[in-house]
Amino acid sequence: MSDLTRDQLTHLAQLAHVNLTEEELDRMSGEVSKILDSVAKVQEVDTKHVMPTSHPIALTNVYRDDVVGPVLSQHEALTGAPEVEAGQFKVPAILHAEGDR
Amino acid sequence: MSPAEMIRLTALEMAEHLRAGTFTSVELTRAHFERINQVDGTADEGVHAFLHLNQDEALAVAAEVDAIRTAGGPEADELHPLAGVPIAIKDNIVTIGQPTTAASKILEGWMPPYDATVVRTIRAAKLPILGKTNLDEFAMGSTTEYSAYGVTRNPWDLNRAPGGSGGGSAAAVGAFMAPLALGSDTGGSIREPAAFTGTVGTKPTYGSVSRYGLIAMASSLDQIGPVTRTTADAAALHELIAGHDPKDSTSLHTQWNTLLEATTDQDLSGVRIGVLEEFQGPGFSAEIWEKFQETLDLLRDAGAEVTTVDCPHIPYALHAYYLIVPSEVSSNLARFDGIRYGNRVVPDGGGTVAEVMAATRAAGFGDEAKRRIMLGTFALSAGYVDAYYGTAQRVRTLVIQDLKHAFEHVDVLISPTTPTVAVKLGDQLEEPLSMYLNDVVTIPANLAGIPAISIPGGTAEHDMPVGLHIQGPAKSDATVYRVASAIEALIEAEQGKPFYDRAPEVPQVQGARS
Numbered sequence: 001m002s003d004l005t006r007d008q009l010t011h012l013a014q015l016a017h018v019n020l021t022e023e024e025l026d027r028m029s030g031e032v033s034k035i036l037d038s039v040a041k042v043q044e045v046d047t048k049h050v051m052p053t054s055h056p057i058a059l060t061n062v063y064r065d066d067v068v069g070p071v072l073s074q075h076e077a078l079t080g081a082p083e084v085e086a087g088q089f090k091v092p093a094i095l096h097a098e099g100d101r
Numbered sequence: 102m103s104p105a106e107m108i109r110l111t112a113l114e115m116a117e118h119l120r121a122g123t124f125t126s127v128e129l130t131r132a133h134f135e136r137i138n139q140v141d142g143t144a145d146e147g148v149h150a151f152l153h154l155n156q157d158e159a160l161a162v163a164a165e166v167d168a169i170r171t172a173g174g175p176e177a178d179e180l181h182p183l184a185g186v187p188i189a190i191k192d193n194i195v196t197i198g199q200p201t202t203a204a205s206k207i208l209e210g211w212m213p214p215y216d217a218t219v220v221r222t223i224r225a226a227k228l229p230i231l232g233k234t235n236l237d238e239f240a241m242g243s244t245t246e247y248s249a250y251g252v253t254r255n256p257w258d259l260n261r262a263p264g265g266s267g268g269g270s271a272a273a274v275g276a277f278m279a280p281l282a283l284g285s286d287t288g289g290s291i292r293e294p295a296a297f298t299g300t301v302g303t304k305p306t307y308g309s310v311s312r313y314g315l316i317a318m319a320s321s322l323d324q325i326g327p328v329t330r331t332t333a334d335a336a337a338l339h340e341l342i343a344g345h346d347p348k349d350s351t352s353l354h355t356q357w358n359t360l361l362e363a364t365t366d367q368d369l370s371g372v373r374i375g376v377l378e379e380f381q382g383p384g385f386s387a388e389i390w391e392k393f394q395e396t397l398d399l400l401r402d403a404g405a406e407v408t409t410v411d412c413p414h415i416p417y418a419l420h421a422y423y424l425i426v427p428s429e430v431s432s433n434l435a436r437f438d439g440i441r442y443g444n445r446v447v448p449d450g451g452g453t454v455a456e457v458m459a460a461t462r463a464a465g466f467g468d469e470a471k472r473r474i475m476l477g478t479f480a481l482s483a484g485y486v487d488a489y490y491g492t493a494q495r496v497r498t499l500v501i502q503d504l505k506h507a508f509e510h511v512d513v514l515i516s517p518t519t520p521t522v523a524v525k526l527g528d529q530l531e532e533p534l535s536m537y538l539n540d541v542v543t544i545p546a547n548l549a550g551i552p553a554i555s556i557p558g559g560t561a562e563h564d565m566p567v568g569l570h571i572q573g574p575a576k577s578d579a580t581v582y583r584v585a586s587a588i589e590a591l592i593e594a595e596q597g598k599p600f601y602d603r604a605p606e607v608p609q610v611q612g613a614r615s
Contacts, residue, residue: 009475016431016478017438017455018471019463032475035534041420042492045499052494053501055321055351056307056550057575062350076214080442091440092447092454 004033104132109602112186112280112334119170119185126163126185130229133187134159137231137278142610144251148259150273151232152192152250155199159187159229166227181226183341188223189279191270192233193240193316194325196220199230203316204248205238207443207465217314218349219283219325219342226341231279234269238467239434240290240318242266243539246530247469254526255298256607257565261523264294264539270328271298276607281338282328285312287319288422289518289543291326292555296518296568299557299600301335301585302328304543306576307550308353310339311346319429320351322422322547330601332556332586336360339578355576363579364586370404372584375511379415380542388561389517396515396558396569399591410510412503415545417496422544423537424480424493430470431477437465472533501549508574513584516542518555518568542570552578554585557600559592566600 009029013020020028074087083090102118107129110118118124134156141147166185169176190196193203195213197220202208216224223230237247245253245268253268255261256276263272270282271294284291286304295302303326310325317323327338343357376397382390397407439445439461440454446464447457466474480489507514519539529536546553551572558569569588573581593599 004479008479012475012478012482014459015482016474017435017458017462018466018474019459020471021463024471028472028475031472031533032479035423035472035476035537036479038534038537039420039423039489039493042417042424042496043488045414045417045492045496047492047495047499050495050498052491053497053548054494056497056501056548057351057353059308059351064347072214077441079214080211082439082443082445089441092452092457094454096453 004029004036104128104135107132108136108277108280110280111331112183112329113337115186115280116183119166122170126166126229127160129185130159130163130187130231133231133279139609140276140607141278147254147610148256148272148276148278148607149251149253150234150269150276150278151189152202152204152235152269153199154232155230158198159231162227162229181341183337184227185229186281187229187231187279189231189234189270189273189282190220191236191267191282191284193236193285194220194283195314195316196230196233199233201233201316202250203239204236204250205465205467205470206249207437207461209444211442215314218311218346220314222342228281234267234273234282236269237266238470239316239430240266240285240287241430241469241473243289243293243536244524244526244529245269246526247467249467252526255523257299257604258523258563259608260525261565262297262526264297264523266290267294267302267328271295271300271302274298274328274330275300275601275604280330281334283325283342284328285315285323285325286547287322288426288547289540291328292518292543292553292568292570293539295328295555296566297523299566299604300328300330301332301554301556302326303335303339303554304546304552305339305343306353306552306578308351309343309355309357309552309578311344311349311352313346313348317433319426320433321429322426324547331599332554332582332589333361333364335554336364336582353576357578359579360582363583366583367587367590369400369584369587372405372513373511374400374405374407374584375410375507375514376407377415377514377516378409378411379413380516384520384541385517386521386562389521389567392559392561392567393517393569396588396592399595400588403587403591408511410507410514412500412507414496414499414503418500418545418548419537419541421493421496421500422540422548424489425497427473427477428480428490429477430473431481434466434470434474437462469533497548500545504545504549504551505574512580513571513573515569515571517558518542518570522562522565522567546572549575551575552581554581556585556589557592560603
């Protein structure tokens with residue numbers, strides 16, 4: 001049985017960096033469980049001696065010449081950024097400041 | 102020729118008239134914007150195929166083509182055959198100068214700093230870009246109802262969905278707002294909307310068309326392809342956009358220059374056509390199945406050999422797909438973190454980068470994106486990855502092997518494209534699992550990387566269009582076009598007119614578009 005508990009979904013949401021509301025946790029644990037029940041049907045197939053496919057048209061060693069091609073300018077790369085400072089992406093702090101919360 | 106007549110031509114006919122000078126590209130492009138103004142409307146009324154219109158730039162490109170043609174000389178001779186014929190682009194393909202949102206709030210108003218390779222190709226060939234078309238958020242859905250910017254309505258019946266995820270491109274082409282459009286197909290996002298709107302859509306062989314600049318959904322399955330009203334138009338657009346691109350490492354070195362030519366050979370005698378044992382009868386609506394049997398009779402009368410073939414693992418393809426896709430989605434959508442582009446949401450009182458990310462993604466993603474991220478995160482998590490993602494990848498191998506064996510006996514496989522005609526808006530919104538079933542026929546081609554097309558196969562319940570799905574082995578795109586074109590000609594001969602001329606008149610919207 002592939003029932004996904006509300007606690008498991010809370011954990012997954014943390015791993016995926018998506019805040020889910022109480023309502024979403026209630027609703028989606030049911031929805032995702034139902035989908036998991038259905039897709040778990042793949043486990044009925046005997047795949048013991050089968051190799052997995054990660055790419056439908058097999059290619060090996062795709063290289064390119066080691067030459068510089070056109071790249072985005074610093075200005076272009078920053079045009080879509082939510083916050084910029086001194087020509088760089090401005091990122092929120094990684095840790096809470098001491099004494100903070 | 103009047104604007105209303107111009108827009109009903111095929112893309113290749115438009116190109117012919119532009120060369121002959123019957124009308125100019127500016128007149129043709131204006132005619133399409135006029136049509137958009139009449140029927141496209143807004144999220145609240147009309148078809149609502151477009152999220153953004155690109156009128157000034159499109160008219161400038163059209164004027165440039167006209168000027169080159171008027172001047173004559175080598176530059177005019179070197180124009181691409183489709184130069185001056187307008188095109189619409191699905192809004193998950195990035196474009197300089199036009200916002201690209203993938204129909205997600207997280208990218209609202211985002212102006213990409215670069216063009217997708219297919220967009221560069223289209224600009225180089227001088228096709229005026231009309232605008233960007235609606236889709237399910239990040240191309241995840243089968244009805245276009247999961248767009249963050251409102252639904253697209255089916256031009257055949259505005260109360261029904263146009264299919265998805267590329268409902269905007271299909272509806273734009275079906276409603277004569279564009280002769281050509283680009284779509285992307287991960288599990289049927291070009292072909293299912295084609296079936297629902299009475300249009301033509303191809304998913305090329307994986308690697309035929311560069312995906313550089315396509316916002317990735319499930320990278321081992323995504324492929325860009327043409328959306329049109331005829332098979333020949335699809336082949337012509339496919340030829341334009343196909344070819345190796347060093348910027349996409351999955352891109353193939355194969356030549357794709359015989360696709361249009363293939364549509365001129367309409368001889369079906371001796372062509373081996375397979376019908377899958379696993380897709381017999383049940384699962385399809387009664388009228389769709391009946392219509393399909395009539396088509397098979399047409400094919401037999403035309404000299405094709407119709408046989409039944411067996412692919413025992415095909416019934417598991419849908420289940421494998423809905424494990425592989427969320428897994429790849431959870432990884433691909435990790436890039437939307439509110440740091441380098443897209444919207445950022447800061448929790449009340451501020452927060453760390455991790456808290457900002459979680460708040461940004463909570464506000465930016467819709468329900469289906471969140472569900473798939475959760476499913477994928479689960480399917481890839483320690484302790485479950487082999488039982489879920491790993492098993493799905495092994496089932497994928499078995500599906501590919503089944504299809505390879507089938508293609509030892511037949512040239513192409515055909516079936517109806519969808520189990521039902523277009524659903525009513527709202528009918529599947531509460532039930533993700535039932536929406537997933539729309540893709541049961543189209544998914545195996547993505548798993549196997551093989552070419553597949555949906556062409557109009559007549560009408561069924563409620564006089565809505567049904568699609569006919571034709572797929573062949575990897576890199577046999579020309580064969581798929583040849584057979585599709587032959588079947589299209591048979592159906593047209595039987596009806597006495599092209600399928601798109603059977604579409605009902607699209608109601609005009611009240612207010613002009615702002």
